[in-house]
Amino acid sequence: MVVNKFSLNVIGGYTAGVDGLELGGLFNINRRNTKYLQLAGVFNLVGGNMSGLQIAGVSNQVLDTVKGVQIAGFINKAESQVSGLQIAALTNKAQVLKGVQIGIVNVVDTSAGASIGLINIVRNGFYKITLSANDLSNTNVSLKTGTHGFYSTLLMGANISAHNKMYSFGMGVGHDFMFSDHLYLSTEAAYQFAFTGELDDRWAQAKLLLNIQLAKYVSLIAGPTYNKYSYTGSHGGYHRKFRIPDDAKGDGNQVKRWIGWEAGLAFNSVFKPSAKVKKLRRSQDLFLGIATIVGWNWNSPPTYVVGSEIFIQKDFGGSMSGTLTGGYVYHSLNSDLARPSFFTHPDGRTDRYVDVAYKAIPLKAGIRTYASKRLYFAGELGASLGINRAGMLKTTYPDGTVDQTQYGRRNSFLYAVSIGYSFDNGLETGVKFEDYASFKYTKQFNLRFAYRFKL
Structure with a gap:
């Protein structure tokens, strides 16, 4: 195998290394060092050092040192030192940090830099x-x-x-x-x-x-x-x-x-200093689980949320897992508090637009990263398939006759971030923020209770 100056991989590529530019539709895997620029739709994996800019839609992983910038949709990980910048929507990990991490959760063993996030697990901090x-x-x-x-x-x-x-x-x-x-x-x-x-x-x-x-x-x-x-x-x-x-x-x-x-x-x-331990999750582990969610919308007017999920979890080895989830969710809404809007026509008809309770089937794909044997952080993206539309149009005619018609969007893009704890007996519990982006009253904090078993 040779070290390439330029590597274009329509789906994915496996090379000895790159000393220039590498583009991958889904993934790039390099056995040794990578320099300058590496882009992938899903993930980059480098077996040696990375020097330059590394960008991936889901994750970047470097088994040695990073000198430069890692940007990922979910997870950046360097097994040795990071001298530069890590930016991820979910988690950044490094053994030694001499630079900056920006993410929801940042994990580092020894830091001489700055970790900017909601939670920073710094072993010498x-x-x-x-x-x-x-x-x-x-x-x-x-x-x-x-x-x-x-x-x-x-x-x-x-x-x-x-x-x-x-x-x-x-x-x-x-x-x-x-x-x-x-x-x-x-x-x-x-x-x-x-x-x-x-x-x-x-x-x-x-x-x-x-x-x-x-x-x-x-x-x-x-x-x-x-x-x-x-x-x-x-x-x-x-x-x-x-x-x-x-x-x-x-x-x-x-x-x-x-x-x-x-x-x-x-x-x-x-925090306790990390120790070299055996892998806690094997790459062949596959789980099936069921979950119940209950939560509360943070917008006004107040609403509650209940639902259930069935999910599959695949461990990729190390500290990362992938999930596929489907389920049912019910977003309540007190229509008396939903601030209906009115429009009166010249012929005397009155239209009253009211938001109503929304029922949907959410479908999501996600990534989990484990900060310890049981504590994990997760991010999910997906879509909700509405069983009903999110609004009701009530038309009142001059003679008192009333017609009701559903209106508004039925489906929506959704995203979620969560923190959870997996017990050895298969039970899981956690807290999740979830947003159905197309609707006003669906930004919510949920409690999640689940049980999973190994297939």
Whole structure:
């Protein structure tokens, strides 16, 4: 086998290596090193080093060192060092990072760079759960993962009050200025979505928090915050700070800025260094499973979701699996809260357009990546085949006669991201965000309970 300067593979190719440009309709597999540019519709696999730019629709895997950029629709993985940039919609993995990772989940053994994502598992880093209060919400929980040089934060908060309710969620980033192991200053930036009757509020913060270690795993945090809050007006029972008089509504978002405070307790821990272990999943493993989902739509008006799934999971070896899923889902909708629109014709007919409960058969293909033996992260793409359309047209005639006709889209593109845990006895549980992109009321957070068995 020879090292090619140019390799064009209509479906896929298997070569000793590439020192130039390689294009693959589905895949590229190189036994040794690859340089400069490698593109594939599904996956790239390099047995040696990769230097340059590597792009794939699903995954890139390099069995040695990456010097350059990896971009993948789902997963990037380097068995040794990454000196450069990894960008993936789902997961990035590296043994040693001397660069930047951007993805939902980033996993690295030793980091001298920055991992930017919802969850960062850095073996020489930390994870921290913080319980705090601030001048706007009295109950807040955050998860910080990364290193003191750079970490990401997941945020959830609520102001628990009978007449001043408020809920928020978002993410942020931060850096610690270390005075000692027991005293340091955290500088953080955060952005949250807030609910005060409508999910239209946006809350940006800059924080300066002093950390004082009280015990081995417990720290006291406190400090000032700068806040910028954009809002459209809170409803009755929600935060009074963001009420808008009726005569001022409809003028667009209002903005408040102020200096506030935050204080609380942080519970600290560190990730365990990884060890070389035997493969936990064999490439021939095939599973069949069934699942139940139940969830809640995050848009207004509130709706619930129930459904069931049947799925096949194929392990590809290492930490990656593929899934094919089909099922049934029911999106409820209270039509009285769905803000119907009206149109009156010159002849006296009135059309009333109302969104209705949507029933569909979702079909999805996905990728799972395991961060440990049982904890996995997953991404799915697919389509929903509607059993009914998502809207109803009610026409009322002057004589009182009423006609009803379904209208609107029936089918939709859908995507989902999830985190789950697989038990040894075949049970699985997890949390999933799923969106049927063509419809307004189908962005949802679901709980998933499943059972699978090996074929």
